[in-house]
Amino acid sequence: MCAKLAVSEKVEVPGLVRNDPWLKPFEKEIIGRINRYEKRLGDINAEYGSLEGFTEAYKDLGLRFVEQKGVWVYREWAPEAYALNLIGDFNDWNRESHPLRKTEGGIWEIKLKEAELPENSRLKVHVRGRNGLHDRIPAYAHRVVQDAQTADFAMEAFRERPFEWTDGDFSAKKAKAEPIIYEAHIGMASEDGRVADFEDFRRDVLPRIASLGYNTIQLMAVMEHPYYGSFGYHVSNFFAVSSRFGTPDDFRRLVNEAHSLGIAIIIDLVHSHSVKNFAEGLNQFDGTEGQYFHPGGRGYHLAWDSMLFNYGKPEVLRFLLSNVRYWLEEYHLDGFRFDGVTSLLYFHHGDHISFDSYEKYFEDVDWDAITYLQLASTVAHQTNPDAIIIAEDMSGMPGLCRPVSEGGFGFDFRLAMGIPDYWIKMLKEKQDDDWRMGDIWHTLTNRRAGEAVIAYAESHDQAIVGDKTLAFWLMDKEMYTHMNKGSESLVIDRGVALHKMIRLISATLGGEGYLTFMGNEFGHPEWIDFPREGNNWSHHYARRQWSLARNPFLKYIWLDDFDKAMVALLKKYEVFEGGECRQLNVDEKNHVLIYERAGLVFAFNFHPERSVPDYEFWVPKNGAYKVVLSSDHSDFGGHNRVDTNLKYGVSVGSKLSLYLPNRTVVVLENEPLEV
Template sequence: MKTDISLATLGQLVEGQLRDPSSILGPHLVDYRGSRATSIRSFLPDARAAWVIDRVSGSRRPMRRLHPAGFFEAICDASVMDSANRHNGDAALPTHSSYRIQMADKKTGTLIDMHDPYAVPSILSDYDRYLLGEGKNYRMYDTLGAQLRRVDETDGVNFAVWAPNARIVQIVGDFNSWDGRGHVAKLDQSVGIWELFVPGAKAGQKYKFRILDHHGQWTDKTDPVGFAAELPPLTASIVTDLNQHVWQDDQWMQKRRHADPMHSPMNVYECHLGSWQKGPGRTHGWLDYRELAHRLADYCRRMNFTHVELLPITEHPFTGSWGYQTVGYFAPTSRHGTPEDFMYFVDYLHQHDIGVLVDWVPAHFPKDGHGLRRFDGTALYEHADPRQGEHPDWGTMIFNFGRTEVRNFLVANALFWMDKYHIDGLRVDAVASMLYLDYSREDGQWIPNQYGGRENLEAIEFLREFNVAVHENHPGAVTIAEESTAWPGVSRPTYDGGLGFTYKWNMGWMNDTLTYMHREPVHRRFHQNDLTFSMIYAFTENFMLPLSHDEVVHGKGSLISQMPGDMWQKFGNLRLLYSYMWTHPGKKLLFMGGELGQWNEWNHDDGPDWLLLDFETHRGIQELVADLNRLVIQNPALHELDFDGQGFEWVDCMNADASTLVFLRKGREDADPLLVCCNFTPVVRHEYQVGVPVGGFWKEIFNSDSDRYGGSNVGNYPGRESLGRGHHGRPDSILVDMPPLGVTIFRPQH
């Protein structure tokens, strides 16, 4: 019998350029000698010979080689092949085929049994397709990418990728010697997804999608939903089983589900894993996730940090981007080990009561050729117009938030980290760049929205959808916005017109406070408003106070090097800055090295200078931060009402000449208030009268000038008895010695 396939079609097949190989490969009903029969066709370029094996009877039927490149065909009884219906449009869709392919390897003669990739039903259900069309398939990571799959007792990997405008998509990898001609994916035109089951492929093997793009150019692309990747500069994705780790953090996860992040203490240690600590045995001295877990958990517990926030741990080609130019959105960077190693990292920190936050970058992605840019030859993930699709500051591409599939990809990615890795929250990078169409652009370089405005309406809706999805699917998890403008309602509920974030970084507080602290103390009296202004808007958002990595890079110097004065004053000013920050309303974040009084600006190749702890002054800064964290945890007045004006009260903010501030922090009704006295000059303020809400003994519970922290030990130990006369509009008062460049905290003694 002659095949009914044209020579031209066969030529396209063996060259790997047939757009729909399933139209001729796999089982097909044919007319054979006047009767219905099934033609089984396979393209096996590595086969010397091939056979069809009936799974029921075990009979072995030889396949004819119809093309020297390795195209084989066998004619079988139509009733034997229950999968033929699917290929011919019949209503009855079987779930599996009733045959296998056996081939003799042309190099070794070894017999290899396999399932026919073109006889395997799609992993996508109709409901999956519906949700993808709606942009609501928030578990797309369970079907797209490389999914380990068992079909009729045959193990393999199901590959699926969204590339609607590609001409051809081949699966290439270790399993086919990177020759994709025999593994051309099938296109589901309804959703633009190319898919193929590859029998025998397994976890640990590397792979890519080889795409003949919209313009006829071949390119190898990393899997957008790949779960692991090679160590850069290598770029292949790695087939990975994400279900091997046995989680032991049930207690933490249960507690998180019922947590109240608004009224709980949160002391965040921002950390770049690649440079926090170094060690032998890995490239560039990078520690693996497991060793980092032990070191970081021990350190955070000793320092009383409640959470770590990791600079992006998603896979990125350029180490110098610190992770902010992500290519592998679903893959933890291989610089520190495997996905299971990272699961161990999160699990171990949870078991030691440390939450894990990660930086997430949905604003932009790099132009690297193996990544998302022009994925199928068209602007798939990004805008085609550079006025919308390219970021002028960072040389990166901007996601097209108006496209359903792109929003689905990003929201599903956010949920993926919480689902598969138990991440406790996402800090969203560069939110301001997402909200404004004219961000960092001049006139004529941007396109207004449909109403002529500068707001990115699609990005706004995406951020709301993201926040709702996170909070609905993962109660207790938090989202944090790095947003540097006065955009209203960033941390307000979406039903109230807000963006829906849990917290917003208070960039205004950070800028004003550092500007003030940079000034010589003699000049601070003229800039008191730099400190007091933050309280005008402090409760308009749920603020987190950040002294982040951005404050110690790009020529800014370290925090202590930014402080004015001689050596003693620099340390005093840094202790003052931290003490003021930890007593100001809002959750707290400090970048690594800041707790050491690090002198050098942060360098991603070096990290903190731990040898500084040989000096008492630097150990004093570390002890100060640990004690401030403890104060926040132990005193409800410093965390219960961070976002409520009832939790703060000025006592004296008008004495600009003395550069002093006095205020009360308050918790709920059963919590003791704390009196905070700040002196921003190196001059001791003796017997400074301060009004207090109740009489009696006020115990000094903290003094940043203590010799334990490297200070001069000016203070009020053990405390002060009230005078019995009012002051500052309060019924009583105490006399306080305000230490130089210091903060003292008092609590009423019952």
């Protein structure tokens, strides 16, 4: 049960300001965050008894079967509608035979006996409002299906039955402490040119992720969306699993099996906007612009061509917060990546804005959106204390990953979105000789103290239509002709070497967690392009070529095996729990960058040509240093220039001397000298 939260009468100087003196000029705004949160929480407690009561809307609204009474009950919030009628297969889509009755609070209701409404019937609600007559999909629909012939979506009379969960002993606590995330899209998880489903993923991809060692899977596009090519970001039905991937129980089986393998499952939560469609979505559901969204221009995202929620409206808050709780409870999920947080926070949506001063963090801010995010993180952590809550934010808003009590938002992590952008920029604009080690260090460590981030070298964003994967930027067309192990290519040699180094330095220097998009771990070539008119509705680039990864004759296997070794290193030495990195050496002449974290020494030589036979650098501890990972090992496509059996002894006040080949990273562990 969720505890009832007390409302503070007085707020002292917030912890956010105490921890960062540069926020002092904005103390009033930060106190305002706390006060508005407490005020909204107090209103919720007064009307609903608790936040738990407030977030039970999904149990009350929508269509449900009441076993004790043997009846279907359908309830819909549509305060400004003139009339609602339930239509479907069961009444030959008659728009007059089954009217709903309007009750208190703008809620309409109808009850039908079990015999009147056969299970699996397809349904809609016919709404008469100011905008005319429209057949709509109920807002709280738990099951939405698409007609194969007409492509028309409808709600299905779906009777929830108990699912036999076997994950009672699973906890996401370890994954939350050191998240190593495998981002994936169910539909493009097959090697075939088709839309894959939950069963495909559970059978074919889940074991692969487990073998690589990832402890968290972040799934995209799980909520129903009418246009497949939207990548799941134009959601229409927020309480429904996308039927193109399978049934609710298919998804539950996937989650249950992932838990049995020790893997947490989080999904993308798209509460920053909604599809504008009338037929499938919420737009003007009750006939007015302002039911779920802001009326007028404020309710429309020009760049995304989608609708924007009114977070200040209690019923909208209830809809969204109930949605947070629903996915955690009904599907045993372990958290969310909140999409589009920057857009949600600011009236300007972050478009063409450079957040280069503290003032810009507090200009043009949507206070209601801040309160919503604070409540959302509260609901998530009350529902599941180990929930992993990640913000996709490019602004760097102070407090995003600090407790609400300090004036923060309550998220656990935010994505370090600048890191993959940096690598692509480097590969596009700079020659290898021009790489600056100080710039790499600054970019990968430039984050707010006390606010955890998830680092990544690339995600799906880097490979969507018009751009390339990291591997393709490195190797391009040579991947078509020289990825056979027997084929020599300087381009491929460089690409393989840098791909390994970029991933490892991003993971170990860039944050408190790591993420990769499926296929990037083995250098998946080319780009991502979903079926659309412009490519003749082809699935060729909306799939993953898994056979490349484990083909013993291809070089992809080297990248794949290195990823497995890297993840094993991150877990064995608990790198993300090892605190901040300690810079040991920055050498621009030799392109060498060396640092220490979690007791390990990471020595990178990015020089395109220069190997240093006896590279000396200061280390924090005396003793013996042994190599625990070398990217130059032949198992990873290297040249075995580093003797991984050697131990390097260091006495007090001495430097470690190491052979450091070009385009190589060597990781060393300290152990006491034998007496």
